[in-house]
Amino acid sequence: MMPRVRFAPSPTGYLHIGGARTALFNWLYARKNGGVFVLRIEDTDQERSTPESVQAILQGLQWLGIDWDEGPGVGGPFPPYTQMEKIGRYTQVAEMLISEGKAYRDYSTEEELTAARKAFAESKGLKEGDDFRKAGFKYRSPWRDATPTPEQLQTTAVVRFKMPDREGKFGFDDMVQKRIDKPFDDFDDFVLLRKDGIPLYNFSCVVDDHDMEINLVARGAEHVNSTFPQLMLYEALGWSPPAFAHMPLILGPDREKLSKRRHPEADVMLHRANGILPNALLNFIARLGWGHGNDELFSVAQLKELFDFTAVGKTNGVWNPEKLSSINAHWIKTSDPKAIAEAVLPFLHAAGVPEAVVDAKLEKAVMGFRERSKTLVEMAMKVKPYYTRGVTIEGEAAAKHLGLEGKQMLGRIRETLLGVTTWRAADLDPIVKVISEATGAKMGAIAQPLRVAVTGGTVSPGIGDTLELLGREEAMRRIDAALS
RNA sequence: GGCCCUGUCGUCUAGUGGCCUAGGACGGAGCCCUCUCACGGCUCAAACCCGGGUUCGAAUCCCGGCAGGGUCACCA
Numbered sequence: 001m002m003p004r005v006r007f008a009p010s011p012t013g014y015l016h017i018g019g020a021r022t023a024l025f026n027w028l029y030a031r032k033n034g035g036v037f038v039l040r041i042e043d044t045d046q047e048r049s050t051p052e053s054v055q056a057i058l059q060g061l062q063w064l065g066i067d068w069d070e071g072p073g074v075g076g077p078f079p080p081y082t083q084m085e086k087i088g089r090y091t092q093v094a095e096m097l098i099s100e101g102k103a104y105r106d107y108s109t110e111e112e113l114t115a116a117r118k119a120f121a122e123s124k125g126l127k128e129g130d131d132f133r134k135a136g137f138k139y140r141s142p143w144r145d146a147t148p149t150p151e152q153l154q155t156t157a158v159v160r161f162k163m164p165d166r167e168g169k170f171g172f173d174d175m176v177q178k179r180i181d182k183p184f185d186d187f188d189d190f191v192l193l194r195k196d197g198i199p200l201y202n203f204s205c206v207v208d209d210h211d212m213e214i215n216l217v218a219r220g221a222e223h224v225n226s227t228f229p230q231l232m233l234y235e236a237l238g239w240s241p242p243a244f245a246h247m248p249l250i251l252g253p254d255r256e257k258l259s260k261r262r263h264p265e266a267d268v269m270l271h272r273a274n275g276i277l278p279n280a281l282l283n284f285i286a287r288l289g290w291g292h293g294n295d296e297l298f299s300v301a302q303l304k305e306l307f308d309f310t311a312v313g314k315t316n317g318v319w320n321p322e323k324l325s326s327i328n329a330h331w332i333k334t335s336d337p338k339a340i341a342e343a344v345l346p347f348l349h350a351a352g353v354p355e356a357v358v359d360a361k362l363e364k365a366v367m368g369f370r371e372r373s374k375t376l377v378e379m380a381m382k383v384k385p386y387y388t389r390g391v392t393i394e395g396e397a398a399a400k401h402l403g404l405e406g407k408q409m410l411g412r413i414r415e416t417l418l419g420v421t422t423w424r425a426a427d428l429d430p431i432v433k434v435i436s437e438a439t440g441a442k443m444g445a446i447a448q449p450l451r452v453a454v455t456g457g458t459v460s461p462g463i464g465d466t467l468e469l470l471g472r473e474e475a476m477r478r479i480d481a482a483l484s
Numbered sequence: 485g486g487c488c489c490u491g492u493c494g495u496c497u498a499g500u501g502g503c504c505u506a507g508g509a510c511g512g513a514g515c516c517c518u519c520u521c522a523c524g525g526c527u528c529a530a531a532c533c534c535g536g537g538u539u540c541g542a543a544u545c546c547c548g549g550c551a552g553g554g555u556c557a558c559c560a
Contacts, residue, residue, distance in 0.1 A: 008560090009560090010559080010560050012559085012560080042560065044559090044560085045559055045560065047559080048559075048560090106558095110558065113557095113558085117557095124485085126485090131485095131556095133485095133555090133556050133557085134485045134486080134556085135485080135486090136485075136486050136487090136556075137556090158558055177488090177489070180488065180489080181488090182487065182488065183487075186486080186487055186488090186556085188556085190557090191557080191558055193558085194558040195558060196558085198558090200557085200558070200559080200560085201559070201560045202560095205560085220554095221488095221489075221553090221554065222554055222555070222560090223554095223555095223560090224488065224489075224554075224555080225487080225488065225554075225555045225556070226555080226560090228488095246489090248489090248490085248553095249553070249554075251552095251553075255552070255553075256553080257553075257554075284496095287496065287497080287509090288496070289496090291496080291497055291498075293497095293498065293508085294497085294498060294507070294508040294509075295508090295509090296496090296497090296508080296509050296510085297509095313490095313497080314489070314490060315489095315490055315491070315497095315553095316489095316490075316552085316553060316554085317495085317496060317497095318494095318495060318496080319495090320494095320495050320496065320510070320511085322495080322510055322511050323495070323496065323509080323510045323511080324510095325510090326509085326510055326511085327509095327510085329523095333523075369522095370523095371521095371522055371523045371524090372521065372522045372523080373522095429519095432519060433519090436519090442519085443518090443519045444518095444519050444520075445519090446519070447519030447520070448519070448520065450519090451519075451520060452520095457520090457521095458520055458521075459520055459521040459522085460520070460521075461520095461521085461522085462519075462520090463519060463520085
């Protein structure tokens with residue numbers, strides 16, 4: 001059977017890391033198994049959903065390189081892919097359930113419900129300010145088995161699912177969590193449709209997954225508990241449920257579920273701004289919860305080949321910025337330099353080098369700094385001085401390497417450099433050694449004054465590469481400036 | 485609090501009864517390489533939550549504690 005999986009974010013903000021990983025695993029699974037990856041927008045929370053968030057999520061996925069086969073922008077055989085555009089469908093399904101006695105209109109007011117919840121909580125000894133959910137309140141609406149009068153039918157009501165009264169437990173086999181069971185008496189008559197006719201998650205999710213012929217629902221483990229009412233809904237509707245895979249959560253440094261509220265690193269685009277490569281982020285989040293033997297580094301192509309839900313663990317993972325950084329460093333130094341040049345370009349522009357373009361010089365700069373940069377931001381900062389005219393020399397570096405002796409040496413180097421005909425690293429590198437042999441000076445006593453003169457500091461790639469990158473004209477200009 | 489899930493170095497993990505003197509990676513310490521900084525190479529420190537069973541033998545199976553997380557809405 002061809003897998004049909006989906007990622008169904010609710011557009012209440014940027015794409016967050018947990019969502020990105022859910023999308024990634026679904027996408028990898030579809031790509032590996034020749035399946036279809038569906039993107040669905042769950043915007044039934046009218047309070048918090050915004051069109052800007054939809055765009056932010058789409059852009060986040062695009063940046064990561066996660067493409068969808070059906071959904072916003074691309075369409076598909078089961079439209080619409082945005083829940084608010086198919087309200088009529090949910091109403092229709094709800095009506096069907098009501099007519100079959102599997103759901104009912106509840107005319108209780110919100111105030112009555114709140115009061116009942118509060119009274120129950122207080123009877124359990126909870127006080128004002130406590131979390132009333134702890135009381136284990138289950139609402140038994142007086143309308144559960146009542147027949148509404150014609151007048152009532154004219155007024156609005158929520159629609160509740162009539163949870164069957166049964167003994168014992170029921171459960172399901174999860175591809176990640178294995179068997180999970182729960183006692184029946186744990187469940188409540190949950191709300192299908194709000195008073196305004198807009199469906200709630202547990203309902204719209206089931207209707208859509210069915211309508212879109214989703215056969216594997218892979219989502220975060222925070223949803224395992226909602227799987228039970230959803231399963232009851234499938235049964236009541238006579239629909240066959242999909243398979244499930246509930247992935248472990250990603251935790252913040254404080255060990256709590258990574259949330260937009262408390263954890264800035266939850267924002268996918270923050271990592272882009274920080275100079276993280278998309279494939280590095282993908283590599284990192286894939287390893288949070290999923291593993292393949294002792295391997296750590298995976299290209300997207302390898303991920304597509306190796307990923308499997310059976311290798312996803314059950315333990316939550318803590319966000320580890322150092323590991324991300326190290327994985328990013330790996331992909332910076334091993335990716336095609338031209339691709340890195342393209343990636344670093346916007347950062348270079350932002351750093352104040354608007355004239356930079358992807359050319360031979362930038363690629364050379366990338367080669368010079370790719371082993372020295374953990375992020376694109378860092379690389380841009382390091383590359384920038386090679387694009388300016390002249391350079392400011394750090395006081396400490398000058399004091400250490402451009403004293404009387406240093407300047408004398410620099411003068412000698414200058415004379416030698418004047419005779420160089422081809423300004424290439426291969427020709428420039430040996431000069432340090434030649435002078436060392438001629439004068440008896442240590443290589444460091446030669447390279448460092450030169451390095452400080454042309455870069456302004458004590459740190460740079462090999463001296464030959466540094467000079468070549470600068471170009472003859474600029475290098476000589478800086479040497480002259482240091483000498484004067 | 486009820487219910488559900490989890491518990492191997494600080495972190496991510498390998499490990500599915502003997503291959504474990506518990507392996508890898510990040511981070512940490514040190515050494516080597518070296519014109520600087522990096523990269524790279526090598527070495528070291530660092531873990532089976534606790535207690536009972538089962539077994540000739542347990543990180544691996546069972547039970548009980550403890551700890552952590554999730555969830556209990558007219559949010560998703």
